[in-house]
Amino acid sequence: MLIQYSKILENCVNEVAKLPGIGKRSALRIVLDLVKKDAGELTLLTDAIQKLHEELKICSVCYNLSDEAICSICADPKRDQTTICVVQDIRDVIAIENTQQYRGVYHVLGGVISPMDGIGPQQIRVQELVNRVSESKPVEVLLALPATPEGDTTNYYIYKSIKDWVSKITTLARGVGINEELEYTDPVTLSRSLLTRTDIEQTFIK
Amino acid sequence: MLIQYSKILENCVNEVAKLPGIGKRSALRIVLDLVKKDAGELTLLTDAIQKLHEELKICSVCYNLSDEAICSICADPKRDQTTICVVQDIRDVIAIENTQQYRGVYHVLGGVISPMDGIGPQQIRVQELVNRVSESKPVEVLLALPATPEGDTTNYYIYKSIKDWVSKITTLARGVGINEELEYTDPVTLSRSLLTRTDIEQTFIK
Numbered sequence: 001m002l003i004q005y006s007k008i009l010e011n012c013v014n015e016v017a018k019l020p021g022i023g024k025r026s027a028l029r030i031v032l033d034l035v036k037k038d039a040g041e042l043t044l045l046t047d048a049i050q051k052l053h054e055e056l057k058i059c060s061v062c063y064n065l066s067d068e069a070i071c072s073i074c075a076d077p078k079r080d081q082t083t084i085c086v087v088q089d090i091r092d093v094i095a096i097e098n099t100q101q102y103r104g105v106y107h108v109l110g111g112v113i114s115p116m117d118g119i120g121p122q123q124i125r126v127q128e129l130v131n132r133v134s135e136s137k138p139v140e141v142l143l144a145l146p147a148t149p150e151g152d153t154t155n156y157y158i159y160k161s162i163k164d165w166v167s168k169i170t171t172l173a174r175g176v177g178i179n180e181e182l183e184y185t186d187p188v189t190l191s192r193s194l195l196t197r198t199d200i201e202q203t204f205i206k
Numbered sequence: 207m208l209i210q211y212s213k214i215l216e217n218c219v220n221e222v223a224k225l226p227g228i229g230k231r232s233a234l235r236i237v238l239d240l241v242k243k244d245a246g247e248l249t250l251l252t253d254a255i256q257k258l259h260e261e262l263k264i265c266s267v268c269y270n271l272s273d274e275a276i277c278s279i280c281a282d283p284k285r286d287q288t289t290i291c292v293v294q295d296i297r298d299v300i301a302i303e304n305t306q307q308y309r310g311v312y313h314v315l316g317g318v319i320s321p322m323d324g325i326g327p328q329q330i331r332v333q334e335l336v337n338r339v340s341e342s343k344p345v346e347v348l349l350a351l352p353a354t355p356e357g358d359t360t361n362y363y364i365y366k367s368i369k370d371w372v373s374k375i376t377t378l379a380r381g382v383g384i385n386e387e388l389e390y391t392d393p394v395t396l397s398r399s400l401l402t403r404t405d406i407e408q409t410f411i412k
Contacts, residue, residue: 003300005278006271008262012254020239026227031258032296033226035271039259046252048218052237053245056214065212065241072211090238094209 003028009035061132063108063125065090073105080104082139086129086158088112088146096144104142107132112145112154121157133162140168147174173198209234215241267338269314269331271296279311286310288345292335292364294318294352302350310348313338318351318360327363339368346374353380379404 003010009031017027034042058064059071066072073079073093083104087093088111096102111124121127133141141162145151159169175193176185185193209216215237223233240248264270265277272278279285279299289310293299294317302308317330327333339347347368351357365375381399382391391399 003303005299005303006262006273008254008257008273009271012258015251015254018251019236021232021235028297028300029227030225034255035258035262037259042255042259045221045224046255048214048221049240049248049252051214052218052241053248056212056241065215067212067214091234093211094234097209097211 062106063110063128064093064106078103081136083142084129084133084138084140085142085144087144088151092144104140109145109154112148112150113157114150114153124154126158126161129158130161133165137165139166140170141166143169143171145171147172268312269316269334270299270312284309287342289348290335290339290344290346291348291350293350294357298350310346315351315360318354318356319363320356320359327367330360332364332367335364336367340371343371345372346376347372349375349377351377353378 012031013027016030017024057066059066061070061074064071080103084107085104086107093106107129109124111119143155145154218237219233222236223230263272265272267276267280270277286309290313291310292313299312313335315330317325349361351360
């Protein structure tokens with residue numbers, strides 16, 4: 001892409017093209033759209049980006065992104081502080097919040113154990129979870145990690161590390177997705193859902 | 207998308223999602239990527255965006271975007287100032303520059319005549335082109351407008367407006383695209399390319 005005739009334009013296209021999932025062509029489209037906007041609109045965007053660095057914090061309790069030292073989920077008296085949901089990253093907090101089905105609090109690990117990638121328990125926030133659980137003794141810890149070998153390894157490691165302080169350690173149900181045809185379900189998931197079959201009365205919406 | 211627990215995050219996602227071609231999910235991905243960057247990298251991006259408003263100008267000769275009052279194409283003594291290529295918008299300047307086959311200068315109309323959209327000759331820079339052509343009397347004006355009815359109408363209107371000052375008025379060749387199978391060429395293009403068939407010697411690369 002030759003935009004040599006304007007360094008300002010070219011530089012902005014290059015910066016925008018560094019964003020994930022944005023190629024040079026989309027970057028140009030975005031920049032030409034920005035050019036048409038007035039100063040106020042551009043400032044709204046650049047201020048919002050700058051605030052990510054200047055004002056966004058990491059919650060000292062659950063390690064979620066937060067506007068305050070303690071995030072609004074941890075600080076919410078209506079949320080059940082005795083149930084801790086352990087997730088890989090912030091994206092998962094957002095996904096679970098979107099279901100509006102969970103009223104407990106979170107613990108963001110920042111990854112899962114993956115020896116292939118050089119990530120051991122020390123590289124993620126397992127010790128922080130152990131400290132939190134041993135101090136607060138929650139009723140339940142829900143391990144909502146990815147359904148991958150790395151997720152399973154992490155589940156087992158965490159289970160061993162916290163089982164002395166909490167009696168109820170659960171994990172997300174694995175099985176056939178809602179609206180999924182059995183014909184297209186992968187055989188591993190299907191076998192697992194056969195082995196962990198559920199009493200039909202539990203599936204009736206009350 | 208519920209990111210109610212952080213207004214800073216939610217606000218930035220909303221601002222990024224206003225960009226063309228970016229949905230809420232991509233916006234979140236971009237913002238979480240920005241969160242990981244350091245202050246310097248964020249400033250590079252926000253400065254580049256702010257400069258679009260603060261420093262980017264419109265060239266007073268050709269109406270292209272420019273870093274200076276006169277753009278580097280119009281100011282380049284190596285470019286042929288006697289050939290003016292008329293284009294719809296800046297995107298087309300970039301597309302033609304990318305071919306590296308054109309050494310003349312440009313005139314950016316800012317649109318094409320489209321009565322359906324309420325765009326007449328007064329809404330685009332036709333008068334500015336007439337003034338420029340009548341003063342500078344170029345050797346050639348190349349009309350590189352879209353091959354649509356609106357482009358054709360604009361071609362004809364410009365042709366009538368400038369024909370007294372310039373003898374050579376050309377338009378981009380219309381025909382079968384390079385590497386295109388005739389079987390898939392639309393019939394209008396194919397008929398046109400039959401009517402305006404070219405001496406084969408012209409197609410040999412010299």
